[in-house]
Amino acid sequence: MHHLYLHVPFCARRCSYCDFAIAVRRRVPAEAYVESIKEELRLVGQGIGPLETIYFGGGTPSLLPPEAIADLLVTLSPYASSPTPSFPTPSGSVEVTLEANPDDVTPASAAAWRRAGVNRVSLGAQSFDEAVLRWMHRTHDAASISGAVQSLREAGIDNISLDLIFALPEELQRDWSRDLEMALALLPSHLSLYGLTVEPRTPLARWVSRGATAPAPDDRYADEYLLAHERLAAAGYHFYEVSNAARPGFESRHNAAYWTGRPYLGLGPSAHSFDGGTRRWNLSAWEAYHRAVSEGRSPIESEELLSAEQRDLEALYLGLRTSAGINTARPVLARPGPSFTACLDNGWLIEDGSRLRCSPEGWLRLDSLVAALTGGAPAL
Ligand code: SF4
Numbered sequence: 389m390h391h392l393y394l395h396v397p398f399c400a401r402r403c404s405y406c407d408f409a410i411a412v413r414r415r416v417p418a419e420a421y422v423e424s425i426k427e428e429l430r431l432v433g434q435g436i437g438p439l440e441t442i443y444f445g446g447g448t449p450s451l452l453p454p455e456a457i458a459d460l461l462v463t464l465s466p467y468a469s470s471p472t473p474s475f476p477t478p479s480g481s482v483e484v485t486l487e488a489n490p491d492d493v494t495p496a497s498a499a500a501w502r503r504a505g506v507n508r509v510s511l512g513a514q515s516f517d518e519a520v521l522r523w524m525h526r527t528h529d530a531a532s533i534s535g536a537v538q539s540l541r542e543a544g545i546d547n548i549s550l551d552l553i554f555a556l557p558e559e560l561q562r563d564w565s566r567d568l569e570m571a572l573a574l575l576p577s578h579l580s581l582y583g584l585t586v587e588p589r590t591p592l593a594r595w596v597s598r599g600a601t602a603p604a605p606d607d608r609y610a611d612e613y614l615l616a617h618e619r620l621a622a623a624g625y626h627f628y629e630v631s632n633a634a635r636p637g638f639e640s641r642h643n644a645a646y647w648t649g650r651p652y653l654g655l656g657p658s659a660h661s662f663d664g665g666t667r668r669w670n671l672s673a674w675e676a677y678h679r680a681v682s683e684g685r686s687p688i689e690s691e692e693l694l695s696a697e698q699r700d701l702e703a704l705y706l707g708l709r710t711s712a713g714i715n716t717a718r719p720v721l722a723r724p725g726p727s728f729t730a731c732l733d734n735g736w737l738i739e740d741g742s743r744l745r746c747s748p749e750g751w752l753r754l755d756s757l758v759a760a761l762t763g764g765a766p767a768l
Pocket residue numbers: 398399400401402403406407408410446447448512
């Protein structure tokens with residue numbers, strides 16, 4: 389097991405669109421969290437390592453005090469593929485990513501993260517428009533994004549990713565083109581772009597259900613997605629996955645492990661693990677998770693054993709998410725129906741020797757393409 393995910397569930401408040409398993413806390417119970425992770429590691433940690441990637445995701449991992457992150461990385465250092473005592477180089481053998489909110493990044497926190505071994509930071513920028521950030525219930529303002537990037541660079545963390553959300557409701561009059569330019573001006577090594585979706589039981593879902601707002605129409609979703617492809621390609625970025633673009637050499641090694649079906653271990657509430665055949669996931673509520681590990685019980689809530697057919701379908705879907713695509717010899721492609729030919733004719737799928745991959749237009753209709761490829765699709 390070479391890839392480790394740590395879920396840090398705490399957030400200062402809930403963003404309007406977010407349905408993640410989080411715990412909103414004014415004060416983060418950092419000590420209890422660190423002890424829980426160490427205890428879970430004792431329970432399930434046999435057989436892990438040498439670690440190639442460590443990913444602190446959330447939630448808002450940057451709400452943890454830097455000492456807590458350092459404590460966890462010291463604990464993990466015996467499992468790392470590079471020598472202890474830390475994870476020293478940005479291009480070194482262990483990629484250590486921390487998700488951060490821009491307003492948690494200060495010169496002091498950035499320097500402490502770097503000392504602890506963090507060498508990649510994923511910033512939840514989302515937009516450079518103040519009204520949009522307020523609507524999203526984000527805790528940061530636009531100015532703090534560039535301030536965060538500067539602090540990280542000064543601390544020696546140059547591998548910086550920015551998250552942006554597109555396809556926002558019409559009434560916000562968000563200028564997507566301007567946001568892309570503002571993000572590119574900061575010269576991040578990586579960008580993750582997500583279309584807004586209305587998830588049940590979120591503030592956004594409530595606003596939609598009472599008619600206060602409406603999701604962006606499909607054609608604007610497509611226009612904004614394709615505009616991002618155009619702008620980012622012109623700036624030297626390569627979309628290596630449906631939602632992720634990077635400068636050459638800065639692709640996320642951790643996320644690539646998920647997309648290529650490699651095993652990974654997840655620690656923390658709601659974290660998922662995969663051993664190549666079985667997927668397991670932890671109790672999602674922080675209190676329930678904390679209680680279980682404190683009592684020496686497994687925090688696993690449930691698991692599913694994937695059949696060979698499920699694994700094949702999953703590999704097909706995950707492969708098509710990436711720019712590498714899939715091998716056309718995959719057994720699941722044995723019976724592609726007439727919709728498959730239509731996908732090729734429309735340029736949504738590109739056949740390249742023994743590989744089959746999606747064009748940007750194909751990525752916009754990925755679910756339909758997977759259905760078409762497995763022979764059971766309705767006409768597209
Ligand atoms: S910071 Fe991230 S995890 Fe926390 S509420 Fe906002 S979107 Fe959700």
